[in-house]
Amino acid sequence: MSSLMVLATLDALRQQVKAWKQQSLKIGFVPTMGYLHDGHLSLIHLALEHSDRVIVSVYVNPTQFGPNEDLAQYPRDLEGDQAKIEQAGAHALFYPDDAIMYPDNAQTFVNVKNLSRPLCGEDRPVHFEGVATVVTKLFNAVRPDVAVFGKKDYQQLQIIRQMTQDLLFGIEIVGGAIVRESDGLAMSSRNAYLNPEQRQAAACLSRALRTVRQAFSSGTHSADELLQAAKYVIAEESLAQPQYIELRNSTTLETITEEAQASDRMFLAVRVGSTRLIDNAPLAGPCELD
Amino acid sequence: MSSLMVLATLDALRQQVKAWKQQSLKIGFVPTMGYLHDGHLSLIHLALEHSDRVIVSVYVNPTQFGPNEDLAQYPRDLEGDQAKIEQAGAHALFYPDDAIMYPDNAQTFVNVKNLSRPLCGEDRPVHFEGVATVVTKLFNAVRPDVAVFGKKDYQQLQIIRQMTQDLLFGIEIVGGAIVRESDGLAMSSRNAYLNPEQRQAAACLSRALRTVRQAFSSGTHSADELLQAAKYVIAEESLAQPQYIELRNSTTLETITEEAQASDRMFLAVRVGSTRLIDNAPLAGPCELD
Numbered sequence: 129m130s131s132l133m134v135l136a137t138l139d140a141l142r143q144q145v146k147a148w149k150q151q152s153l154k155i156g157f158v159p160t161m162g163y164l165h166d167g168h169l170s171l172i173h174l175a176l177e178h179s180d181r182v183i184v185s186v187y188v189n190p191t192q193f194g195p196n197e198d199l200a201q202y203p204r205d206l207e208g209d210q211a212k213i214e215q216a217g218a219h220a221l222f223y224p225d226d227a228i229m230y231p232d233n234a235q236t237f238v239n240v241k242n243l244s245r246p247l248c249g250e251d252r253p254v255h256f257e258g259v260a261t262v263v264t265k266l267f268n269a270v271r272p273d274v275a276v277f278g279k280k281d282y283q284q285l286q287i288i289r290q291m292t293q294d295l296l297f298g299i300e301i302v303g304g305a306i307v308r309e310s311d312g313l314a315m316s317s318r319n320a321y322l323n324p325e326q327r328q329a330a331a332c333l334s335r336a337l338r339t340v341r342q343a344f345s346s347g348t349h350s351a352d353e354l355l356q357a358a359k360y361v362i363a364e365e366s367l368a369q370p371q372y373i374e375l376r377n378s379t380t381l382e383t384i385t386e387e388a389q390a391s392d393r394m395f396l397a398v399r400v401g402s403t404r405l406i407d408n409a410p411l412a413g414p415c416e417l418d
Numbered sequence: 419m420s421s422l423m424v425l426a427t428l429d430a431l432r433q434q435v436k437a438w439k440q441q442s443l444k445i446g447f448v449p450t451m452g453y454l455h456d457g458h459l460s461l462i463h464l465a466l467e468h469s470d471r472v473i474v475s476v477y478v479n480p481t482q483f484g485p486n487e488d489l490a491q492y493p494r495d496l497e498g499d500q501a502k503i504e505q506a507g508a509h510a511l512f513y514p515d516d517a518i519m520y521p522d523n524a525q526t527f528v529n530v531k532n533l534s535r536p537l538c539g540e541d542r543p544v545h546f547e548g549v550a551t552v553v554t555k556l557f558n559a560v561r562p563d564v565a566v567f568g569k570k571d572y573q574q575l576q577i578i579r580q581m582t583q584d585l586l587f588g589i590e591i592v593g594g595a596i597v598r599e600s601d602g603l604a605m606s607s608r609n610a611y612l613n614p615e616q617r618q619a620a621a622c623l624s625r626a627l628r629t630v631r632q633a634f635s636s637g638t639h640s641a642d643e644l645l646q647a648a649k650y651v652i653a654e655e656s657l658a659q660p661q662y663i664e665l666r667n668s669t670t671l672e673t674i675t676e677e678a679q680a681s682d683r684m685f686l687a688v689r690v691g692s693t694r695l696i697d698n699a700p701l702a703g704p705c706e707l708d
Contacts, residue, residue, distance in 0.1 A: 228586075233580070235530055235584065236550070239527050239529070240526045242525045261585075265584075268586045269586045269588075290526060291526045294521065295554055296555045298428070
């Protein structure tokens with residue numbers, strides 16, 4: 129017997145949320161683009177720890193893909209996702225279509241100006257506008273008390289935190305730890321694009337992060353030297369084309385140019401074949417890489 | 419004995435709204451920049467017709483003023499406003515400060531792209547971004563069921579309608595009729611800037627709209643001829659400097675170039691001295707100009 133509610137319309141979603149709120153139940157929310165892996169499931173578990181009822185959305189948001197990106201081939205598996213969401217213990221699945229999320233003539237967009245510029249914002253100029261816009265819509269549709277986002281997309285997490293604060297959403301944002309494959313590769317729906325050789329090469333991202341963390345803990349605190357250490361590991365992998373390798377403040381995302389602090393973060397974007405992979409880690413402190 | 423609740427913090431506001439919602443009371447909202455006149459009070463009355471509890475906000479939003487505009491001298495009278503809001507029958511006044519509305523490092527902005535471009539968007543390039551952003555914040559803070567905006571700022575009303583639909587706010591937007599002085603001048607807090615001579619000259623806006631409506635009802639449907647009629651009336655007033663005189667579709671705000679329809683609207687922005695005044699009216703149908 130299925131206990132997962134499947135909600136495909138705004139009315140059905142709002143009615144359910146209203147009923148739960150009238151019982152003073154705390155609503156948790158996990159927005160996803162589907163094709164769920166263990167990383168997503170860990171976010172559902174985290175949401176369950178922070179709330180009484182968890183809603184997971186599955187929606188591949190077109191406005192966060194650039195014109196030459198992988199919107200058309202982005203992997204989809206609603207039936208599989210539904211089973212995993214139920215198994216993970218969530219209470220409702222919201223899967224709206226484009227007509228709900230971008231009604232006719234839709235022209236309203238949300239920008240988090242400073243935090244959207246560096247890192248992935250340079251390679252993907254419309255990406256974070258699309259993310260901030262769709263998350264605003266989903267927040268308004270669901271009205272959760274708490275929402276959970278993964279740290280794999282760390283810049284996105286910080287943008288959502290800033291947006292939630294700036295726009296007075298009154299929603300608690302929780303960041304979930306990165307879930308990794310046994311060789312360290314951060315889980316991502318896009319890992320499905322990799323052939324076996326590329327899949328092996330993709331481990332260079334987490335290897336670079338581990339190397340940098342080891343260097344920092346051994347006393348190397350110069351930003352230049354830490355960046356060189358990461359670049360060296362990526363350069364060793366012939367199938368990997370670095371997009372950016374940067375050291376930035378974990379909160380403001382400002383570049384670190386001199387002496388790095390333990391809380392600063394290394395950010396990587398690397399192309400393996402035509403697949404763009406990202407990863408990040410703090411220089412020290414608890415981290416799922418250890 | 420005062421029955422008006424005065425709320426200066428987000429917590430106080432949210433607690434009150436939550437209490438009302440738990441009683442299944444419908445929340446109406448009237449956002450203002452204060453210095454209230456009878457136009458604002460008619461919006462409060464309209465909100466009372468559409469809801470059980472009415473919250474009025476008073477906040478002079480800095481981001482909707484351009485660098486050379488009148489933010490510093492914008493008229494303020496919180497004590498007088500409070501008395502008028504209570505007298506009008508509203509239940510709560512929310513008056514946040516800048517630290518609440520634009521917390522440190524605020525950098526998130528909302529744009530309604532197409533509708534923000536023409537008319538006032540041409541003269542005031544950041545204005546509607548500021549409006550859409552602050553209304554998003556206020557909507558998130560108040561979470562009303564219905565919100566009321568005046569038709570004097572007709573482009574603003576359409577932008578808010580579009581934004582509310584696009585961002586899935588689930589809030590009903592109601593437009594309030596323009597309230598006019600005995601000579602037809604649309605009420606505006608900025609009318610306080612006018613000296614007696616300018617005040618008299620300012621009646622040319624409503625005179626132009628009346629002339630255009632009469633021309634339309636007499637069978638003049640050519641966009642060019644209707645625009646000429648309005649321009650002629652404004653040109654007759656030596657103290658008036660037109661900023662724009664345009665005929666546009668009431669919903670899409672697209673320019674009418676050939677034959678006008680009854681539902682199309684004439685839009686005026688006219689400078690009298692250093693004061694910028696706006697007004698608008700449909701070509702036919704019920705209108706407070708009659």
